[in-house]
Amino acid sequence: MKDRIADIIAEYDAQGIHRTGTDVDIASAAWLAERVEALGLEVKRDRFDFERVDLGVNRIETAGLAVDGVPLYDAAFTASDGVAGRLGPVGSDAEIGVALVSSRGGGEAHRRVDEAREAKGTHEALVLVTDTSFPPGGVAIINAERFTAPLGPPALQVPNDEWPALEAAMERGERARVTVDNRYVPAEGINIHGCVAGRNPDLAPVVVMTPRSGWWSCASERGGGIAVWLEILRDLAANQPERHVIFTANTGHELGHTGLDHFLAARSGLVQGAHMWVHLGANFVASQGGAPRLQYSDDDVRAAFSRCLEADVAEPFEAPAGTRPGGESRNIFDGGGRFVSIVGGNALFHHPDDTFPSAVDLDAAAGWAKVFVRATRAFAGG
Known part of the structure; x- marks a missing residue:
């Protein structure tokens, strides 16, 4: 797992500056779609117009x-x-x-x-x-x-x-x-979606989301979330869950969450209709100043997620359940949805020196991947 995560973050970092709607962002969307397809899932490339x-x-x-x-x-x-x-x-x-x-x-x-x-x-x-x-x-x-x-x-x-x-x-x-x-100038953003079909389509789905754009190469800021997102997808593709699990990796993060806004606008009932939102946010694999912080919609979610926390990771800081979170999980909070979210500190936040390998803690990345695989399985009934 650790080697796979390293490969993903290294490839993402090497692509260049990930600003929304740029050539690098468009190429990175194609790369991520290929990674998802290689795991046997059909990919939706969800395109939207905006002014870059x-x-x-x-x-x-x-x-x-x-x-x-x-x-x-x-x-x-x-x-x-x-x-x-x-x-x-x-x-x-x-x-x-x-x-x-x-x-x-x-x-x-x-x-x-x-x-x-x-x-x-x-x-x-x-x-x-x-x-x-x-x-x-x-x-x-x-x-x-x-x-x-x-x-x-x-x-x-x-x-x-x-x-x-x-x-x-x-x-x-x-x-x-x-x-x-x-x-x-007129431009196009691309969100990448996939879905692992569950055994019982009548149950409310779980949604796993991560941003995929940013100001620079964003190795620790964004690369960790993308790598863990793919690890969860890999696990559930091989172990069918009870619920559908929707995966979305959205561009537009640095521009007021425009990609996530587009995703949610097309799915008006999903924020509250989903059984759980799993948000893989910024910086939780940062090697410098990277103290992870867990955020929960409520105490029941906190209790459920805590059962998945084992010795794989250092004890994280936990924000009080029910407080408005940082990162894209705030969109879910504002809409009244249930969520668990991870973000972190980063001494190189939004700085061009956030590059692989020096800015990334691979042990932390692998540890959090194991935690979130267990948690998503539990939420989805896998």
């Missing part, structure tokens, strides 16, 4: 500095000549607000940025510098939760390499030009 961000010039320039970055995908964009003005902290009266932020979210800096995005006219542009807890040389990108309804002024995300120089320029109130010049 086609990147142009994304840069901040001062008198002595030019730094390229990545746009905030759910904010406005500039024209080709950008926005010029004074640099100052987010929340000040400067035309260009600057903040040091983490892709993990939370904290005072994110609160100030959110307020600036909500308040019209506070800043003409934002510069969001990757927190210095991340390695230099890359942007730890913030998810575009409002992708379908962009909010706030143009925002540029930049690596922390030049933070000392930017901070000094900001403190002096220097002028800068921020260009976030991108366009939307």
Whole structure:
């Protein structure tokens, strides 16, 4: 099992940058479909149209500095000549607000940025510098939760390499030009679905879901979920369960869960109609800062899942049952469904250094695969 998991994560990582609707994302969908078909299941390639961000010039320039970055995908964009003005902290009266932020979210800096995005006219542009807890040389990108309804002024995300120089320029109130010049182009997203038929089709199904897209190669963030998803599928394909088990791997995660939204919109009764949702979320195989966290819809689910936890994994943190979870299981929570979900911490969250093998704990991946195989069997009556 451990070797199979390593192969899956290595292949996924090697494919490149997994942003939704890009050539890599489309090729990765075909790869995953082939992996499912090799296990004897029929695959549905569920396609949907959306507007993808086609990147142009994304840069901040001062008198002595030019730094390229990545746009905030759910904010406005500039024209080709950008926005010029004074640099100052987010929340000040400067035309260009600057903040040091983490892709993990939370904290005072994110609160100030959110307020600036909500308040019209506070800043003409934002510069969001990757927190210095991340390695230099890359942007730890913030998810575009409002992708379908962009909010706030143009925002540029930049690596922390030049933070000392930017901070000094900001403190002096220097002028800068921020260009976030991108366009939307028609694109296609692809979700991958399969189903292991159960012995009793009258019973409510189990759904096993994992996201399959992200900002970079996402070895530990996304690769672990995909590998464990395939291990569960492999087991149930060889051991027919009592209930149907639906498998879905959805694109669009980093863009406000657009792929999952598409999946759910086409199946209006499934959130509450499913017997159980099993969510394989982000980072639970990360080798750095990867403390796994289990999330449950209710105490009954927690008790059932706990019976499947054995010595295969270190004792995880458990969020209080019934609290709104992180990750895509929140869509199930909001719809009133029953679920178990695993997510985790990651020192390289949304950073380009999240690559195989250094960012991945294969022992943890294999351990959690065994746990979730047992749990899904139990939920499905296998």
